[in-house]
Amino acid sequence: MKVGSALRAAVRGQMLAFTTLVCSITLSVFTVVSIALIPVGIGIVTTPFMVDALRKYATYRRQLAFRWGGVRIAQPYRPLPPDPRGGFAGHVERCSLLLKDPATWRDLLWLQVDMTAGCVTAILPPGLLAEGLFGYVLASGVWEPIYDADGTYWYAFIPVDSQTTAFLAAGLGTIWIAISLAFGPAMLRGHFLLTRAFLAPTPQMSLSQRVEQLTVTRHDALDTSAAELRRIERDLHDGAQARLVAMGMSLGTIEALIEKDPAKAKELLAAARADSAEALAELRDLVRGIHPPVLAERGLGDAVRALALRMPLPVEVEVELPGRAEEPVESAAYFAISEALTNAAKHSGAERVWLDVTYADGALRIAVTDNGRGGADIAAGSGLRGLERRLGAFDGVLAVNSPVGGPTMVTMEIPCALPVRADAASARKA
Structure with missing residues (x-):
């Protein structure tokens, strides 16, 4: 398992090193040139496109950092107006907003670091592995034609001019391979931590x-x-x-x-x-x-079960909560569930709905799934927009996965603290 993860780190490091040399250098050059051309007018048109491309590339690297290294990197970009003015005036306004955003300049600074230190940290896992294997290649007799053509070949600090020194090179190569296999994933994670240092938002x-x-x-x-x-x-x-x-x-x-x-x-x-x-x-x-009396008296679980019984279509309810949240959180969750179920009953054409309410990692998690026609979109639906605003007051988030043809899953998450009941705690220990 360790060898497999080390080999994956080597392959991914090679891909990242290539990406940093090609994409980071190209984007850096074109973006800087575009900004430099702003005084003559050309840059006003090209800079928004270049900054958008830079942000998409940075977002892609954030996703790689999480998928390959488990490093989460938040996006620091300021929101842009949804309907900027058209024409040249719109380009001027958008260019001004992008250049006033500190995240734009941090992205540019990150490109300079990524093409240098980032490339080095990415190439270390595959580089050490390849260098170690080359030590074995030298020991197999390849050192002789190299010595005959150019004289003594230096393998790191070992002058390879005989079979004995070639065997020493193979021994050193074993050390390089061992380091790559043992620390390759950690070195790749170091690359992503370096990326986070420049792409994550500052405290300000x-x-x-x-x-x-x-x-x-x-x-x-x-x-x-x-x-x-x-x-x-x-x-x-x-x-x-x-x-x-x-x-x-x-x-x-x-x-x-x-x-x-x-x-x-x-x-x-x-x-x-x-x-x-x-x-x-x-x-x-x-x-x-x-504020439903059953919610105040018996909590969210029984309240949503009673709510499900009043729905015009069958609703299967699964609730696993270790305790009760504060009253405002329970109320917000209840009415969010009510609105989601009502939307499913009115607009989805579903025959059945599944409701799951759980608590994990300091957040109340709610999933409403139906087998309807799908096609739900937060941007197009005022009901989902209102639901998102209701959750936003509690730092909650709403996600909708609704491909055309269904099914539709509406996921809600509300950060909160739930006191763990004694019986639930003892059950987990058992």
Whole structure:
């Protein structure tokens, strides 16, 4: 297993070394030349394209760092306006925004490091392996024609001019191979750590991104709260309030008729009783829409099971939670699940839905999967956008995987802390 991982590190190091020499040098030269041509106008048009290409290349290298080395590298880029102006003015605006972003200049600095130190750290695993094998090649007799053509051949610090020194070269080659096999993956990871040092956001950039994110989520939370208040006001005005007003008018009429026409008064009294029952039911539904009693009393697991029973299509529910989250988190998760299930019932054409709620790595994870027609897209759906904003207030994330033809999987993750119950902890230990 170790030999296999070392050989993979050698092959990947060779690929990375080639990439750094070709792509990093090419992008560095063209991007710098494009920026230098901004004063004459040509660079205003070409620079956005070059910076976009540079960012795609840097993103690709971030993905390689995670897949090959397990090194996560966040993206530090500032968001760009969704609809920049067209024409030359649009190029000027986009070029200005890109050059004002500190991440652009860090990417350029990384290219210089990548084509030098990055190339060296990438080539070490395959280079040591190849150099070690060449030591054996020398010992097999190849040293003689080399010596006859050019004289003494220096293999590292060993002058190879006889079979004895060739065997010494083979011994040193064994050391190189051993180092490559033992430390090749670590050396490749060192390459990715060097990449992270230049491509990851600085603390100042992370703080700026965090402030921008909190500003957006604050506005979203205020908008959502205002929308909820308007909904409650509308539901009260159109539902329970109207019924209570009608009931009050009916009681006034009953008071006038109770002596003149007791039969009619009795009929109106029955209607008023029915109105009061319907108003009470509407108030209960309204309260359930604000914060379901089952959620407050029994937690998220039982609340989503009760929610699934009210869905117009079958919902299979799996909940594995070691405890209860804070009330705002539970409420956000409940209504996010409710909206996802409602979307699946209304728009997916599915016959069945699967709901999984788990907790791992400090986050509440929710997956809603249906066997519908697929094609769901966050950018195209206002419902999914609203769901994303609801989760964003808690630093949550939403991911949608919905190929045309289905199935559709909506995954939600909300960072939170869940106290572990004693029985769950003892079960894990057992």
